[in-house]
Amino acid sequence: MTRETDISGTDTAGIETSDAARARAANLAAGDLARKNRRIAVAVLGAVAMMTGASYAAVPLYELFCQVTGYGGTTQRADAPTGTIIDRTITVRFDGNVNSALPWSFGPQQRSITLRMGESRQTAYVATNRSAAPTVGTSVFNVTPFEAGIYFNKLECFCFTEQPLAAGESVEMPVVFFVDPAMDDDKSLKHVREITLSYTFYPAKGPETPVAAAPAVTPDPSNRM
DSSP: OOOOBOTTOOBHHHHHHHHHHHHHHHHHHHHHHHHHHHHHHHHHHHHHHHHHHHHHHHHHHHHHHHHHHOTTSOOEEOSSOOSOOOSOEEEEEEEEEEOTTSOEEEEESOSEEEEETTOOEEEEEEEEEOSSSOEEEEEEEEEESGGGGGGEEEEEOOTTSOEEEOTTOEEEEEEEEEEOGGGGGOGGGTTOOEEEEEEEEEEOOOOOOOOOOOOOOOOOGGGOO
16 A cells, blocks of 8 residues: 655655544543543532531431530430539639521520539520521530530530521520549549530421311312212
């Protein structure tokens, strides 16, 4: 077979073959890049969907996680005080926060209480719905320093329960607590003089609006046989 050359003696068939190969390689590379971009887009959209769904499940999942692991200064629940009160005192400070998606104001009535270990005390937080529509919130909490959480006991608390508020409504939410005197025996906490109890409210899914009952249908006498 005769090969074509240009006037300079260059093999034009070889040039065309080389150009075609480069074009095919470029097309393959472009196809790979497009597929990678599609995979990335699908992954990002999936992550957004998962995060949206997780926002509704975050509070119950947080509660389960904390109950199982004791993570993040999770406090203890008690039915009654230990019955032992010692002389060592501890100051408990109270902090309140609201997620930006919930149109509430929320905070403690008292900023701090100083009490003896083993002594039970009561305080309260106040929440107000600042919007013009009913809303529902639910709270999570922790204690700092985290290591003190195991000794901080709550006899009454509003955490992890849904709190509905009508437009402009306020509610007072009590907390009854004590600090276990066993904390005094924990050498790693001998230096601790203050504990902070912090709550954060998040929006909760409100109750679904019931579907109105369908009106009763009166049979048409003309359809009777």
